[in-house]
Each structure stands twice: as structure tokens, then as C-alpha cells.
Amino acid sequence: MPKSESNNLQVILRMRPLLGKELKLNKRNVIEIIDQNTIIFDPIHNEFCSKEERFAGFARKDLRLSFDRVFGKEATNVDIFHYSLRPLISSVLKGYNCCVFVYGVTGAGKTYTMLGSDTKRGVVYLAMEELFRQIETQRSHQSIDVGISYVEVYNEQVINLLTKDGPLKLREDSNGVIIDGVIPQRIQNCDEMVTLLCIGNHNRSQHPTDANYKSSRSHAICQVHLASTNKASGLRRVVKLSMIDLAGSERGSSSSYEELRFKEGTSINKSLLALGNCIKKLAEGSKHIPYRDSNMTRILKDSLSGNCKTVMIANVSPAERSYSETYNTLLYATRATQIRKNALSKTELKTSFPKEYYVRNLVAKISETEELRDQIKILENQVKSQAKVIENFEKAQNGLVKLIKKIETLKHKIDKSYHDLVSSRQRK
Numbered sequence: 001m002p003k004s005e006s007n008n009l010q011v012i013l014r015m016r017p018l019l020g021k022e023l024k025l026n027k028r029n030v031i032e033i034i035d036q037n038t039i040i041f042d043p044i045h046n047e048f049c050s051k052e053e054r055f056a057g058f059a060r061k062d063l064r065l066s067f068d069r070v071f072g073k074e075a076t077n078v079d080i081f082h083y084s085l086r087p088l089i090s091s092v093l094k095g096y097n098c099c100v101f102v103y104g105v106t107g108a109g110k111t112y113t114m115l116g117s118d119t120k121r122g123v124v125y126l127a128m129e130e131l132f133r134q135i136e137t138q139r140s141h142q143s144i145d146v147g148i149s150y151v152e153v154y155n156e157q158v159i160n161l162l163t164k165d166g167p168l169k170l171r172e173d174s175n176g177v178i179i180d181g182v183i184p185q186r187i188q189n190c191d192e193m194v195t196l197l198c199i200g201n202h203n204r205s206q207h208p209t210d211a212n213y214k215s216s217r218s219h220a221i222c223q224v225h226l227a228s229t230n231k232a233s234g235l236r237r238v239v240k241l242s243m244i245d246l247a248g249s250e251r252g253s254s255s256s257y258e259e260l261r262f263k264e265g266t267s268i269n270k271s272l273l274a275l276g277n278c279i280k281k282l283a284e285g286s287k288h289i290p291y292r293d294s295n296m297t298r299i300l301k302d303s304l305s306g307n308c309k310t311v312m313i314a315n316v317s318p319a320e321r322s323y324s325e326t327y328n329t330l331l332y333a334t335r336a337t338q339i340r341k342n343a344l345s346k347t348e349l350k351t352s353f354p355k356e357y358y359v360r361n362l363v364a365k366i367s368e369t370e371e372l373r374d375q376i377k378i379l380e381n382q383v384k385s386q387a388k389v390i391e392n393f394e395k396a397q398n399g400l401v402k403l404i405k406k407i408e409t410l411k412h413k414i415d416k417s418y419h420d421l422v423s424s425r426q427r428k
């Protein structure tokens, strides 16, 4: 059993396979997976030590670390989804806020895990498929509206990835952190979600670094807002599922230090440092957690400390070249396993939606009602004109009946006259 199954923060470690140049150049793997919960970082095994290192008495860290679950190079996005997001989808539909975020250095596989590739869909897509499948099974007793928002934090500025609006301000109310001006866009199915994700990803700040030719230079936050109403009790619930792809951290020697990239790197590291500090303080049980140190940690506040089920996926590469970054990621992730959250409560009748969302929903509902009213009018007119046709038909039918009667009377008279004529001739 995962060591913190009852805890509301699960920490998963995903080690990607060696790729490209690493396959040729990598001298040794710095991670050894022991079992599905345990790894050794920088193992001491002799076969990994070069002669020179042994001679120099090079000390290996040989650090044994455990997580709620460890996935190795053979693991697929579907495996990760089944362990991480699938249980969250059930929880979010039961009324719990949920959050998944991927953490790791540039090129460690965060975007691959979240969004996948053309052929291997990421956990976000798989989660949306599962969400709509489960919503379908609940339609008989609940009506559920789904809305999407997608923002990035780039150089400490918050930008709406769906509209390109920004920089946006953050504010806090009793329900948590709200990003001003971000109105969730309503979606009806998984395909609409994918379309919005593609728009957002296209707008996301990406630039090549030495470690990754298509590196995400911003933290991307995709939030799925669910507003459900129980048809029998009228109970209303608003919950959100946040999926966060953090930008990769950089080291001096592994990225090109043009001025802009330098600014990006500093800002990414600032927010990741702030995140690290928050995780450290939470793990230590401190009363004061420095969420306000960066916009990223302000937005993640609900997810780390609040009423929220959280899954952190730490991505690492086994390559020796990422030794110190991988070590830092593992320290982050290990600290996160020490955060213990309080029991959660379901969110009912509470909302962190901006009021514009409701206004827009209301306007959409009014226009749907007006369309229905127009359709009813058209149907009424059709019924009326058909009633007129029936009335005319009935009149014509009555006229016909009368005519037939007249013809019969006339025929009767003709028969009678003919009969009289024949009998008068016979008498003569």
C-alpha cells in the first residue's frame, strides 16, 4: 500500500528513459529503482564506478528514498493516469477540489506526462475523457456544467492563454485565490477541451534551451471548473480540478544565457524556489507559509494547503548529466511527501468562479430559452394552420354529404316519376 494513501497529497516519481544523445554519452544511471515505492539516488554499486573514481575515493550519495509510487522508463502515460488522475476525477465529481502538478528540470518529461505526444496522449487528455464518461453516467440525477480556464505565469506575469489577455491581477477572497478577468469557457465534451488546450498551448511561451529544443518557459495552469446541481435536492456544488505544468528549472551551464533567457531562467527559478520554500515550511509544520513570495505559489496556495486533494508528479531523467538537478527534484519531492494535510470537506454552494461566469451562463440560458420559445411559436403556427386545413376538410366533407343526400333524393324522385310513368302506360 502506498505509504500515504490516506493522505491528501500523493507524491509520484516518474523516471523517463534515456533519450537521444544520452543513450550514447551517458556513463551511468544516477537512479536505481528498487521497487514501486523506493529508489536509490547515486547508487554505490561498483559497476557504476570508474577506476579513477574508486581510486579517488569518490563518495556516492547512495540515498534511499521512498515515494507513494515510483514509475520507471517502461511506464506509459496511461499507467500514470490510472494511478494519479483517475482517482482524482472520481473525487472531483464527489465534490472535492483536486490538483495535479508536474515538477522537474527542463527536459525531464513534464509536458510529455501532461500533454503527451501526437501518438501517446497525456494524462490531461485521458482525465478529460474519464471526466465526461463519468458525467454521462450521472446525468439522470445531476446537471453538470463544465468550464475551462488556462493561464500561464511567465516572468511573474499571469497571462490568459485562451484570450492572450494579461498581465492579470490576483486577488483573494474567502473562497481562495481568484485571477481577475479569467472567465471559464463552457465546454460540452472532450473534443472542445482539446481544441481549447491546443489554442492555449499555441499561445504558451516556449523556447529552445540546450537541454530541450522545445522548452516550456512558463508555468501553465489549466483549471476545469465543475458546477453541478442535484436534480432531486437542488444542492449546488462548485469544484475545480487544477492541472499544472511547471516550467523546468535551469542550471547556468545548460542553457543559453541571452538576456531574455536569463530573465526567464531567473524568474522560473524564483517561483520554483518560492514553491520549494513553501513545501519546506509546510513539511516542517510552520505556521507562516510564504505563499506571497511569487504569483505561482499564490495560485497554488489552495492546492498545497487548502481543501484540496493533490498529486505531485516529479519527473526525472536517469542521466548523469542532470545529476544535481535530479538530486534537487528528489529533495523537493521527498519534502512534499512529508506534508500532511488535514481531512478535506466537500465544497457545497461555495464558488471561486468570478460572477462574470454566472452572468455569461445566465445569458446563454436566456438565449437558449428564447430559441425554445421561438420553436414553440413555429410549432403552434404549424398546428394552427393544420387545424384550419382539418376544419376546411370537415366543411368540404359535410358539403359532400349534403350533396350526396340531395343526389339520393333526386334519384329517388326520378325513380318514382319513372315508376309512375311506367305504371300509367301499363294501365292504358
Ligand SMILES: Nc1ncnc2c1ncn2[C@@H]1O[C@H](COP(=O)(O)OP(=O)(O)OP(=O)(O)O)[C@@H](O)[C@H]1O
Pocket (backbone or CB within 6 Å): 015, 016, 017, 019, 104, 105, 106, 107, 108, 109, 110, 111, 112, 113, 117, 212, 214, 215, 216, 217, 246, 247, 248, 249, 315
Ligand atoms: N517517458 C518518456 N518516454 C519517452 N520520451 C519522453 C518521456 N518523457 C519525456 N520524453 C521526451 O523527452 C523530451 C523532453 O520532454 P518534455 O518536453 O516533456 O520535458 P519538460 O520537462 O516538459 O521540459 P521543459 O520544462 O523544458 O518544457 C521530449 O522530446 C519528450 O518527448
